Amino acid sequence: MTNKLAILPGDGIGIEIVREAIKVIDVLQKEFGFDVEYEIAPIGGAGYDAAGEPLPEATLKLARDADAVLLGAVGGPQYDDLPRDKRPERGLLAIREALALFSNLRPAILYAQLADASTLKPEVVSGLDIMIVRELTGGIYFGQPRGIRTLDDGQREGFNTLVYSESEIERIARSAFETAMKRDKKLCSVDKANVLEVSELWREVVERVGLAYPEVELSHMYVDNAAMQLVRAPKQFDVMVTGNMFGDILSDAAAMLTGSIGMLPSASLDENGKGMYEPIHGSAPDIAGQDIANPLATILSVAMMLRHSLDEANLADVIEKAVGKVLDQGLRTADIETEGSTVIGTAAMGDAVVAAMQEMGS
Ligand code: IPM
Ligand code: MG
16 A cells, blocks of 8 residues: 655755655665655745644645654744744644644664764763653643733733643553563653652553553653753663653753764654654754755654554665664764764765665665
């Protein structure tokens, strides 16, 4: 059956890195028998420019009808003054919500070839391979009530609500346990149960879900300690599961441990494994259009898509091996430059991955 993809480049470097990912998809189609059809649509600032909305109706429809979605990145300074509901980030939050993409998998893997790129000592990070499972459609990001109101004394007050229902906790816990089962069977649930009731319930439900996964070693950690442990001794972690906002923060810290946020893909999955795939990094408007951005996180997002949503693990292997080969050849974009390496641009990096794939195909 033909795999239908929705490709949403978004803003900033999103456009040029997605262009390289499309080269990879085209090679899979022409030379590896990948049956695929894709359509490109605007989201974020590009959506606003095209249709006055960060998530245009037509884009959402395309994404709904697709088997999987590939996203670049959203955001740019030219959109900073728009009202909140028109801002690029709103497009991202809206598509996560509309497609019920509640489970966000964010790997932090240190490539051996890039060990020097980390700001941490090599012995602390070498071999690092963590998976953060972040709840993505609940918690304080979406909780009601929310807003800014005026108090009796005339001053204003901002408020948001951190809320998780049992069913929301259950499904993200299940997703995390399933993820742990495919890895080293260690799961650390991160919360703030010493202060927050919502975390108390979170812990209780995660424990309960864990009864069905006796092989998984479950632990709990307060989020402040988890932040500290991530930079102190990150290799103690295999899979971490946490709520939306804690996951937002911890996944940035984890990504930076690898020294190469430009290398890390992510998956946001619904109940049926349909997903949206995107690099962990943002739209980097300061370097957009200069052919220096690293397309590898987006290319690796295609691999993640093949593995998690399209049941094409062999093709995912092809991409991941090709990326490994290119790194072995010493080719680097500027963000992952290491001693003795050759720095190349965005398009040349895409071409190098394509060439490595073609060598494998022939
Ligand atoms: C992320 C980003 C988004 C988030 C922003 C852009 C809304 O930081 O995907 O981590 O906070 O979820
Ligand atoms: Mg973030």
